[in-house]
Amino acid sequence: MKLWRLIRRRKMMIGAIALTLTVGATAAQAAGADKITLPIPVNFPIFSGGAKVEVDKEAVVIDGSTYLPLRAFGEALGKQIDWNDWERTITLKNAPKLKSVSTWNNPGALGKGISEGGFSGLTRIPGDPENVFYTLADRGPNGQVGKDKLRTFPVDDFQPRIYKIKADGEKLEILETIKLQLPEGKTDAVTKxxxxxxxxxxxxxxxxxxxxxxxxxxxxxPDGLDLEGIAYNPNDDTFWLADEYRPSLVQVKRDGTVLKRFVPFGAKQALAGAQTDIVELFPAFYNKRVPNRGFEGVTITPDGKTLYASIQSPLALPDQKTSDNSRNLRILKMDLSKQELVGEYVYYAENAASYEGIKQKDQVISDLFALSSNVLLVDERDKMAGKEAQVKRIYKSDFSKATNLLGTDYSANLEAMPQEMLRQAGIVPVTKELIVDFVKLGYPHEKIEGIVAVDKRTIAIVNDNDFAVNYDEQGKLSLTGTPTQMHVVELQEDLY
Structure with a gap:
């Protein structure tokens, strides 16, 4: 977010913002009590702790007061700055610190020079050591080739799997690999x-x-899965997985046996031939998910009573163009004991127009993690990597005062509602409190696809390296060398 740009665009006086930094100045004199002078840029060197603070915008003088670029100055003081577009507030918090990075150094071979990878979710099981986690791989190595961007599967016999992993210093170890399978007596149409x-x-x-x-x-x-999220239910010792294809949620045993697949109404008949137990649960318009943008995040509350699941991007309601320009992301709430939906909420994404080179359609939710029955961590990111990345953030969201849209007329038209229409309708999104800005920590990858709160001051994440698969301009398969890693961050303030 460009703070000065925002101020100029809205013609806001800085004193009206939630928090500002001002110092007296003698470089300019006020033109009089009944007049407001135009901002005068001034090249004042600013020092913090003996070091010069580098700012992207010069300080300005207005009516004898000097106004400093808040973001640069706050970060020089070890603060993390967050602008909340919905609430119109700015918050400063003590910046988190990178604690460790663990790398999967020797992933197993899948064939054609391609190795295992593609971590797309993260969870923990109560009682396990703090450095032991469960993650999963998505649909396997894939890419797009040619002018028509045909979807390729160079390892077409890849079997979706869950990994039990251990972060041991700089090394990420695989303790167990659990491949997903149908119940006994069932046979997959492709693998036989x-x-x-x-x-x-x-x-x-x-x-x-x-x-x-x-x-x-x-x-x-018909039983194939593109897995993107994982959660654990302590009440029945099962995993719940998020799938992008239908979209669907899949309940599996600890040994990887698929128990049920929950899909939108109208999808069961279309999955003729599936050997999985198919249950229609979600509104039929969830069938209008954008391809590759179905369920991405899933989490279960610590008491095992409630599941939350997020759609990666706005649905194509009524069409793709609406989805591409919408900031309204959906998060569903499910009563696990009854296996029925009890809530649907709006998560209001960052405004891509406030950043350089980011399209709104690439502002997505990649994972969730429940801290309590009403409070989640939400992973929101852009599609950029390295120095071009601008949004790689973990927010804390409170659902307790957000508007439940499930079953309302607004639910079927949510994507087409801009901010002012949401406000007029009295619709309140879930809150957003910035916890970690991974861009500021030098995060090198495009995707953060798994998050876990290890304790009240520690967050772990994993990246999806897309199996390090790419295609060159000639349509030849190539490898990017992108590693699979876990980053662990130490917070300076308690999560709960």
């Missing part, structure tokens, strides 16, 4: 075994799967 694939489910609703070169169409798998 109990194991399922990561291939798309159906013609028309999903991308067409191709081989490595984009020349041969592959089979669809």
């Amino acid at each position: 075994s109990r194991f399922i694939t990561g291939l798309p489910n159906m013609v028309g609703a999903d991308e067409i799967p191709y081989d490595e070169l984009g020349q041969k169409e592959l089979s669809y798998d």
Whole structure:
């Protein structure tokens, strides 16, 4: 967020903002009590702790007072700055510190020079050591080739899997690999075994799967899953997984056996031939998810009673263009004991127009983690990496005072409602309190795809390296060398 740009655009006096830094100045004189002078840029060197503070905007003098760039000055003092667009507030907090980075140094071979990776979620099981986690891989190595961006699956027999992992200093270890499988007596249409694939489910609703070169169409798998999130229910010892394809939520045993797959109404008939127990649960318009933008995050509250699940991007309601420009992201709430929906809430994404080179459609939710029955950590990110990245953030969101839209007329039209319309309708999004800005910590990757609060002052995340697969301009498969890593951050203030 460019603070000066915001102030100029809205013609706001800095004194009207929630928090400002001002110092007296003699570089300019007020023109009189009944007049306001234009801002005068001044090149004042600013020092903190003996070091010069580098600022992206010069200080300005207005009516004899000098106004400093808040973000740069606050960060020089070890503060993390957050502008809340919905509440119109600025908050300063003590900045978190990077504690450790653990790398998966020797991932297993999948064939064609491709290695394991693709971590797309993170959770913990109560009672495990603090450095032991569970994560999962998505649908396997894939990419896009040619001018038509055909979706390729160079390792088409990849089996979606859960990993039990351990962060040991700079090393990330795999303690156990759990491949997803159908119940006994069931046979997958593609593998001809109990194991399922990561291939798309159906013609028309999903991308067409191709081989490595984009020349041969592959089979669809009605039981195939593109896994993006993982949560653990202590009450029945099962995992719940978020799937992008339908979108769906999948309940599995600890050994990877699929128990149920929860889908939108109208999807069950389209999944003819599936061997999984299909349950229609979500509103039918969830079938209008943008391809590759289905359920991305899932979490279960510590008491095991409630599940939350997030859609990665706005639904295509009524169309793709609306989705591309909407800031309204959906988070569902489910009563696990009854296995029924009890809530739907708006998470208001960052405004891409406030950043350089970011499209609104690429402002997404990548994961969730429940701190309590009503408070979650939310992973919001852009599509950029390295120096170009601007939004790689973990927010804390409170649902207790947010508007429950489930079953209302607003729910089916949410994507088309800009901020002013939400306010007029009395719709209150979940709150957003910045906890970690990973851009400020030098995070090198595009994706943060798994988050866990280890304790009240420690957060762990993992990246999805997309199996380090890419295609060059000639359509040849190449490897990026991007590693799979876990970053652990130490907070300076308690989460709860």
